[in-house]
Amino acid sequence: MMNITPVVKQLLIINIIFFIGSQFVANAYPLFSLYYPESPNFRVWQPLTSMFMHAPMPNLMHIVFNMFALVSFGSALEHFWGAKKFIFFYISCGLGAALLHTAFGYYQFHIGLENLKAIGCEDQLASFLKTGNLSFSVRPPNMNVEALGNMFNAYNTPSLGASGAIYGLLTAFAFMFPMAELGIMFIPIPIKAKYFVPGLIAVDLFLGFSGNSLFGAGGTGIAHFAHVGGAVTGFIMMWFWKKNQFNKNRWN
Numbered sequence: 001m002m003n004i005t006p007v008v009k010q011l012l013i014i015n016i017i018f019f020i021g022s023q024f025v026a027n028a029y030p031l032f033s034l035y036y037p038e039s040p041n042f043r044v045w046q047p048l049t050s051m052f053m054h055a056p057m058p059n060l061m062h063i064v065f066n067m068f069a070l071v072s073f074g075s076a077l078e079h080f081w082g083a084k085k086f087i088f089f090y091i092s093c094g095l096g097a098a099l100l101h102t103a104f105g106y107y108q109f110h111i112g113l114e115n116l117k118a119i120g121c122e123d124q125l126a127s128f129l130k131t132g133n134l135s136f137s138v139r140p141p142n143m144n145v146e147a148l149g150n151m152f153n154a155y156n157t158p159s160l161g162a163s164g165a166i167y168g169l170l171t172a173f174a175f176m177f178p179m180a181e182l183g184i185m186f187i188p189i190p191i192k193a194k195y196f197v198p199g200l201i202a203v204d205l206f207l208g209f210s211g212n213s214l215f216g217a218g219g220t221g222i223a224h225f226a227h228v229g230g231a232v233t234g235f236i237m238m239w240f241w242k243k244n245q246f247n248k249n250r251w252n
Helices: 006-024 028-032 046-052 061-081 083-118 122-131 145-156 163-176 193-210 224-244
Strands: 181-184 187-192
Touching: 006 028, 006 046, 006 061, 006 083, 028 046, 046 083, 061 083, 061 163, 083 122, 083 145, 083 163, 083 224, 122 145, 163 193, 163 224, 181 193, 187 193, 193 224
Parallel strands: none
Antiparallel strands: 181 187
């Protein structure tokens, strides 16, 4: 494995500091995780700070997997690009991830809102967003429980983690080293990056729209569209840089 590069090392340290600090600082998660823009918990800095937050203890795998990927792929990219270009790319992908995640949340919120209007419960919006419950004498036949549940979750559930930025790094790595062979748990055969990364994004798209886990139904607890947003941002930037030779380096 390539030696860890300076900016990757700094990002690793910042993520670890955020992780440890958030276990002890009261209200760290509500303050720095990303909430829906109309939520009272939303703060303007959250699209940036949320990419340094990770799931609280005892869930260590969230930060461990993300930091392993940061070191593995980020160091290779920083080695070729240099510090300034790498950090610009990383932060841009993280913000792109937050943007698409928020846009999908907006879509889910307004689909739920339309159903709330259709069943005549629009006046209960504030209480529903707070409690997740509706009051009616007879349950309306056109009540869409899934849409209302998605609306409630989009409004109340924060997103956090470096995964969006990491997906941008994966996309850039596949762009620059398409024939590099990557391994994944449960699949004993290495897969070329040009197949591995698009396949991973396709899985996220499927799970994001279906709302299911790979291992069964019932929601994944993963911000799949943040992953896709980071990957799409990374792809657009790589395409632009390659087309315009922005980095003054050439790759095949």
